[in-house]
Amino acid sequence: MLTVNARKKLAAFQWRGELELNFGVTALFGPSGAGKTSLVNMIAGLMAPDEGEITIGETCVFSSARGVNLPPERRSVGVVFQDGRLFPHLSARGNLTYGRRRGALAPPGLNEVVERLELGPLLERRPRTLSGGEQQRVAIGRALLTGPEALLLDEPLAGLDRARRDEVLKMLAGLGRDGRQALLYVTHRMEEVLRLADCLALIERGAIKAVGTPQELLGKPELQSLTGRRSAGALLLCRMERANDGDGLSRLSCGAGHSLLLPRLDAANGDNVVLQVGADDVTLALEPPQRSSALNVMRGVVERVLEEDETFSNVVVDVGQQALWARVTRRSMRELKLAPGRPVYATIKAASLFS
Amino acid sequence: MTPVAEIAALSLKVSLWAVACSLPPGIACAWVLARCRFPGKILLDGLVHLPLVTPPVVVGYLLLTVLGRNGALGGWLYETFGVSLTFNWKGAAVAAAVMAFPLMVRAIRLGIESVDRRLETAARTLGATPVRSLFTVTLPLAAPGLITGALLAFARCLGEFGATITFVSNVPGQTRTLPLAIYTLLQTPEGETAAAWLAGLSLALAVLALGASELAARAARKRLG
Structure with a gap:
């Protein structure tokens, strides 16, 4: 469970929006530069909103009214970045076990995550010897092992070719069904939305324009400019x-x-x-x-x-x-x-x- | 005349201590200069680099005024801890450390600046405090810079002369390091041959230190990928 209600002045526009995430996968869909990553950064504590409130699970992590602004390491959130950001000096295993648990959710065991993401053969290898898809799987496992109440995935498949995307998507779909944490999946690819998301939030120029199930939103002609011509219908x-x-x-x-x-x-x-x-x-x-x-x-x-x-x-x-x-x-x-x-x-x- | 081995050993001891003791503040300084933005940063930057551009004799003189038995800090050190820096190897180490400090900070700073800050951000989102992120991500990844900084400083310490002779004089067995011994020999009649030997030794040590620095930094870079 994750709720955001925030405003932030950014270079190009004012970010403002309300979003409530429950368990399952919520896709945040919008063109590049719409403020998707800014939202991820605000939730993760890497950027402070000018005003508003952000709650992760039961914990208020940001509140301008009450002067609360927890640092990232005290927020129960995992982030998977577009570029993976594995630590090059650590093995896959070292990366996986780097995190520290915060928050109420008991993290899954290393073996469980290794099995689910099929990381067994990669454990002793250095990130630079892993393929893009393998790196992202390690990054996802690394975030999961901190037992986050909200898992934020910021275009995790952007740099991957089609086969690698499929490989990671398959595993993400499994995680979504699991439903132990709220998953926010940032993407500008409608295909990924349809494969993963239980809920879709459309974002444009820093504002959340609509929230609903993908079927519901894609069936609304008035949202066509947001969902893209390709998905018209x-x-x-x-x-x-x-x-x-x-x-x-x-x-x-x-x-x-x-x-x-x-x-x-x-x-x-x-x-x-x-x-x-x-x-x-x-x-x-x-x-x-x-x-x-x-x-x-x-x-x-x-x-x-x-x-x-x-x-x-x-x-x-x-x-x-x-x-x-x-x-x-x-x-x-x-x-x-x-x-x-x-x-x-x-x-x-x-x-x-x-x- | 003290045997060559003893002079070399003293030089190594002074330099090693100088590097070991200036490494923590050197890293701290480099980190602050690489990662922090605050008013007066340019002043700190200037202060760190001062020994590089000031005549060594002036640095020695300043050390004498501040750290000498009658100096503000030196007097306090002596009264509180019974530590005296004048005319002994500890003072020589201080003089060497101060002179080598800018070189060390420069190299470490470059090393830290080359670390992708996004990795530090990633560490924070994984629950690492800024301190843990520094020790587990930034510094290991800045290892090539740390190694280069430490070895450059070491080589600089081995060659330190002006500030040392001004601050702690030229006491055989205490402050007469290689450069001071060479200087002394050149002042004595028939000392030239011995001076040449010591000069050769100095050169060899310096080359050795630089070579080691290059090799170690290269190995570290390779390990980091």
Whole structure:
């Protein structure tokens, strides 16, 4: 549990924001220079806010009103930096055991962490002989071994290639599920958000603009400028029903009795997959399309309409437990009389597997 | 004339003590100069470097005024601890230490400045106090600078002359180190051959110290990656 409510004058802008982190992974997403690292630094005690309050677990670590400002070594927080920052003069083992426990949480045992992060063969090696992914795994283990109540990961995968990112992501996902500490994961990669985060906080120019589940926030067209054009559209949580349904198609179920047929996806039967359905790939109709080439039609109800500009509107369609997002012209809106509450049939032309 | 071995031993003793005793304040000074920002820092910097630019005789004279039996600090030292620095090897060590101090601080400061501060930050987030971070991260990583600083200072101490002869005079067996012995021999008729031997010895020791410094610093750098 971690709460932040702080203001800080930075070179480019004023940082201000409130954030409450519970157990599990919260992703802090925003462009470079949005103040993500500043937030990490304020929580870790490496930078003091001008005013506000920061609480980690039960401990108030900063309060301008009460004049509290604990130094970093007395805050129960672990930090994994983008550049790892392993101590070059110590072996991996020396790095892992460097930390000191603070706070209420009993740290995990060295063996447990070594096993979980698969560090066994690396223990006696020096950081400079480790690959980037291995270094970050040691850095994560080192932070975990102090038993922090909040673990802050500041773009820990930024310097890694794709294979190394996957290797570390897999382990981080396991940590998140464990849920012993609040995890704040800073990134500007939506893919990492979708793989890890239970909660998403969008940050821009030092302000937290929205907090919610990734599905919720990515389904909001008005947040598109924050979540990025690439992620424009809805995310559907699906289950792979039949990876090979014949004709090179896969069959997925996405709740409320809907199923989708898509070109073969790389997942096994029973796997949970996240599909990204772009707003431009969804068309709306008032009646089920007759004799159409479209395979995927879902019945739903218009939930919200958001005007994008003079030509386009974004329509959020509730299709049972999940929502789709369709970008349609305002002329079509008028002709179909699309408004909240109106039943529609959504045709999905394409969807891609996210992550 | 004292045998060569005895002179060399005295020189080594004086230099070793000088380096050993000035190392802790040298590290502290270097750390403050490398890592702290405060008003008057330029003054401290100047003060540390003063012996480098002042005539050694003047430094010796100042030491005599301050640390001599009648000096403010010297008198107190004698009355409180019974320690006298005048005309003995301890005074010679003090004179050597003061003269070598700027060289030592410079090298250590460079070593500390070369340590990535982000590693110190990382240590703090792992629960290390500033002191623990200094001893477990900064100083081990500044080892090449520490070694260079200590050995440079050692070589400088071996060669110290002006401040020593002014402060503690030229007492055989007490303050007559290699340079003073060479000077004395050159003042005596037929002392030239012996002086040449001692000069050779001085040269050898200096080269040895510099070589050792380079090798040790290189080894330390290699170990740190």
